[in-house]
Amino acid sequence: MSISLMNDKRLPTERLAVVSYVIVGVIALLLFGFWKLQIIDSDRYSQMAERNRVRSIPIIAPRGSMLDREGRVLVDNYPSFSVLLLRDAPEQVEKLLPQIADGLGMTLADVKQEIEASRAMPKFQPIVIKPEASPSDIAFIESHRVDIPVLEMLMVHRRRYPHGDMLANAVGYVGEVSAEQVEASDSSLKPGDIVGKTGLERQYNGTLMGTDGLRRVIVNSIGKEVGRLEQKDAIPGKPIQLTIDYDLQNVADTYMADKEGAVVAMDPRTGEVLAMVSRPTFDPNDFAIRIPNAEWQELNTDPRTPLLNRAIQGQLAPGSVFKIVMSAAMLESKIVPANFTAICPGHAEFYGRTFHCWRPAGHGVVDLHKAIVDSCDVFFYTLGQRLGIDEIHKYGTGLGLGRATGIDLPGEQAGLMPSEEWVQRVYHHKWYAGETISVAIGQGAVTVTPLQLARMIGAVASGGDLPQPHLLKNLAAKMDRFPLAEETVEQVTQGMYGVINEGGTGSSLKLQNIEFSGKSGTAQLMSYGAGSKMGQKGKETNGWFVGYAPRRNPEIVVAAVIQGSSEHGGTTAGPVVRDIVKAYYDKKSGIKVQEYTAKEGRPKVLATSVDDPSLTVDQPNR
């Protein structure tokens, strides 16, 4: 057989040549394929290769802490982990979603919602799908590095409010930036950023918020980090020091724990806010992770409005505290002489209507000093009638009512200081002269915030200094002045001293060796125009006490309001004011406040105070 094979010399030359051409053609075709990938589409594939191997992981900048005026920590952070989802390969992510949801203890719908919320972000940016990773989540991620390479853990700094709800309304809370905020931020904010939502957290967000860094790492095909490319360190947010004095805040907070209302303490010389409490309140720690929708709804729709900072947002009738404005107006305007007196038989008639004094038996002949000390309504009714609403408006506004104080907190309310012009503008009718009588004792249309009242009393006692209240220690506060004559200041402050020290409406609040002065108020909860319903609301009153010390040129002024109590302002609100002032002086003389509160406990509130025990709401104000 080999012979025959060897003999056959016919070779298909042509067909062999064809095979050669085919070889050249195929090689050329393959080279073209490489040309297309490596030259024409090279950039695209280079990017894909880069995305394959490089993973950008944000380094979250810690938010600046908040310290009290002595450097004690009020707000700080704690380290925690968030679960990140890497979305470089959307199809892969899609496939793994059920596993991811299961492993992280979330519902598939939740996971999808998280992804949907960030769909505007570029794909190479990982998103947070679970803000607070539990130990079992971390274990899940670590053990599924290979089959679920799209999960990553992110070290974050979680906001911590070590004192819980103390100062919550002033400090505010943080939360994930809203879509609107991102849009309005000029790309300085990105979805998922934690920003201050209310209070100081929001006011000083720019200072508190740092700049996130970025870690670019090389990962291999199973997502394991094998190298580090570059790291842009996070720039931590700056801490801010507040004017708050933790000790005074603590005194206020303890007293207010189970009450409804607000307390604000301020240095009337500088506007530094020493304490600020609003009740009921919330625990901002609840917001630090990501507040469940239901809980948020509850807080937001709670009729007791825990999110409202009553110290600056509660617009309340000032009641008898307003009589200080009236007194200043009387002495400054000189419309009535300084020795002006009224006779109080327990009631008086104005414009065909009877107005009651809080003391049905009456106060007899009353001059300004006695009127302040005993809070005689008839005196101020009469004074109001003589001054007229526009004169009252002038001094009320001058002393800071009806306009925002300019405190460094968002959402401050201005209250209302009515005038003829205002009623014309808003209600399109003439001012009813009878309304002036109500306004004269701090009822009717006039509303104020606790902060405004504190500032007003401070201004009267200091001769007209109206500093911008503030919580940031090194804020250059604007100073407003409404100069009052020496005579005016002396007379009115003598009256306020008498309230406490001469058997007035706050005589249970006396403090030894301290010129503690102030003014009480008990205001009906009535809106403007609801005068006819007076008395129908039963026990709904606001008990005020605004106290300060010393009598002239005060160092501290405290306004407190207890809402929804039937008791007199001096009884309900007075003690906390006194305690704060006492704590202030104790600290000054080197006594530790903690020791003071621990030893003596909270001073007992004396129900049998000053005034007629037969207090009812028919008797408007003291």
Place this chain on the structure above:
Amino acid sequence: MQKGTSIRDYDWWLLATAFAICGVGVLEIWSATHASHLAGMHTHQMEWIGLGFVLMLLLSRLDYHTIMDQAPLLYLIAIVALIAVLAMGHTRFGAKRWLPILGGLLQVSELVKLIIIVVLARFFSEVRTEELSLLDLIKAAALMGLPLALIMLQPDLGTALVLVPLAAVGAYLAGLQWKHSLAIVALAAIMVPVGYHFLKPYQRERVTTFLRPEDDPKGAGYQILQSKIAVGSGGFWGKGLGNGSQNQLGFVPVRYSDFILAALAEELGFAGVFVALLLYMFLLLRLVQNAQRAHDRAGMFLIMGVAAVLGFHVLVNVAMVIGFMPVTGIPLPLMSYGGSATLFVFLALGLVMNVRLRRFVN
């Protein structure tokens, strides 16, 4: 007969080309594995190359006519071996392809390829007519069909398919008629959907992935995509040996074997690929040239059989790397890591040398 041959009669150009390809392969195997737990693979590959070269020299001393005389016996051995592998073979990667021989695992289908080259060369060289008759065509198809079916049962679709171009090129050179070739094409067009029906699930997956790669990013489509990313990101000059991120970080699947060209394309760029493909082109053209100068028709068929198998390997592997064809698991000759595959190529080249050494023998 030995008298006429001397060391100068070997095709040194062909060998130089083959060794150049081997060199590039070893280099890239080193680059792809030196930083991983697979480090040291390139030395194993060099051992295989050395062994292959010795076997080539030995085979070239044995007259190819003698070998072809034994074609029926060889065919029988091939079929028995394939059945043996199915019956008691060593399963690796989900397929029975290995028989334990000489203390190692031999991929039987590589040996079978070699035998079928010889068998078909013998068959076609015995066709006396200028044109290939239909009966001869059917006989050739049957000769090829039996081992093909057995290899497919392993299952090893890639290797099985290699037998098709081997038979096709042989038939073409033996005088395939146009009407028959058209009929075969038509038959193939019908057989493809039917054949798809008989594919294993993972094989089907490969085909569907090839058609719609985005459907399956982590499966075979993921492999093709990662391969394309590696190739594309290499650019013209490449990222430098040992610097390909796709390669070094393991994104390129089996980067030292089936996808070695992707690794090379990433690290040495289009320039490197150009050189590599030119080497393959030169190798194949050189084979055709040797076929043209063969002493007789039998030698020509033998060489062209080798050329057909190697050419098909290059085409399918390279086309897979750039996403032109589905993933088949066919290695790149002489470059991909692998003992059996490397030995096969050197033995095939031994057949070629064998023919060349005897071209002037009368």
